Amino acid sequence: MKPKGVLLVLSGPSGAGKGTICHKLREKRNDLSYSVSATTRSPRKGEVDGKDYFFITIDRFKEMIANDEMLEYAEIYGNYYGTPKPYVMNILDQGKDVVLEIDPQGALQIKKHFPDAIFVFIVPPSLDELTKRIYNRGTDSEEVIKRRLSAATSELEYASKYDYIIVNDEVEKATNKVSNIIDAERNRAVRTFFIVNEICQNGTCEE
Numbered sequence: 001m002k003p004k005g006v007l008l009v010l011s012g013p014s015g016a017g018k019g020t021i022c023h024k025l026r027e028k029r030n031d032l033s034y035s036v037s038a039t040t041r042s043p044r045k046g047e048v049d050g051k052d053y054f055f056i057t058i059d060r061f062k063e064m065i066a067n068d069e070m071l072e073y074a075e076i077y078g079n080y081y082g083t084p085k086p087y088v089m090n091i092l093d094q095g096k097d098v099v100l101e102i103d104p105q106g107a108l109q110i111k112k113h114f115p116d117a118i119f120v121f122i123v124p125p126s127l128d129e130l131t132k133r134i135y136n137r138g139t140d141s142e143e144v145i146k147r148r149l150s151a152a153t154s155e156l157e158y159a160s161k162y163d164y165i166i167v168n169d170e171v172e173k174a175t176n177k178v179s180n181i182i183d184a185e186r187n188r189a190v191r192t193f194f195i196v197n198e199i200c201q202n203g204t205c206e207e
Contacts, residue, residue, distance in 0.1 A: 003191050005033075006097040007088070007114055008182060011107045012122030013155040014148040015134040017168040021122060022101045024175040032182070033091045033098045038064070041079035054084070072102060072109035077147055081106065097182065104158035111161070118185050120178055121162040125169040127152065 012018040026034055038054040040061050049055050056064075061080045064070050071089075073082030083100060091098050100110070110117055124130040130152055134145055159165050164181055168174040185191070 003095065003194060005092045005095050006182065006185050006191070007092060007110070007117040008032075008097065008099045008178075008185075009107050009110055009117050009119045010099060010101045010122065010178070011104050011119070011158070011162070012168075013124070013130065013152040015130045015152070016122045016124050017133070017171060017174070018101055018122040020171055021166075021168065021175050021178060022099060024171060025099065025179060028175060028179060029182075031097065033096055035083055035088050035091075035098050035100050037081055037083055037100075037102065038070075039079060039081045041081075071113075072106035074103055074105035074109075076103055076105070077144060083110075097186075104155060104161075107158075108161065116190075118164075118181065119162040120164045120166060120181060121159040122166050122168050122174065123156060123159060125167055 010018050010022060022034060025032060036050065036052070036054060038056055038061060040056060040058045043049065043053070043055055047053065058080065061073075061082065064082070064084070065073060069085055071083040071085040073080060075081075081103065083102060083106065088098050088100070100106075102110070104121075107119060111119065124133065131149060134148055166174050166177050
């Protein structure tokens, strides 16, 4: 029987470029499903409900938590973020791969329930570069930017809990590294031994 799909969890501090890498992965590969997260924050300029995020109220978010409809969730900078559970489980059960772009708090929740998931942490080449990226983004107030920068060091400490650490010094290079990780994980024996069983069914295999 074909195994479930690979669950790839991608994290990193704000400004590390994990969102850009996810976007590039979707452009590069048509065999990945990208899970849309739910959030209680307001949309940024250009963001589309149901595509970038599901923008919902705090009351609705708490209702989904109570109904066990969240795979993971966390409160960040005063807003809630979470991954709707039914969508992800349905895709994985079909044997398809899913990419989750979530914060370390959410990733650790995922790790408790899905130890076989693949955890990748994206880091900037330096804190100076991280600062530059956040300011150049121009989507947050000065107060929010300061909070993000102050949290960056503590967020980087989570990297040791991940399977892979990718330095995003060049987007294309970092994206290719993540793509290679997906291919390698797909070919692990624990996920592909069904191929050997199928071969044996069509011939004679000795144990």
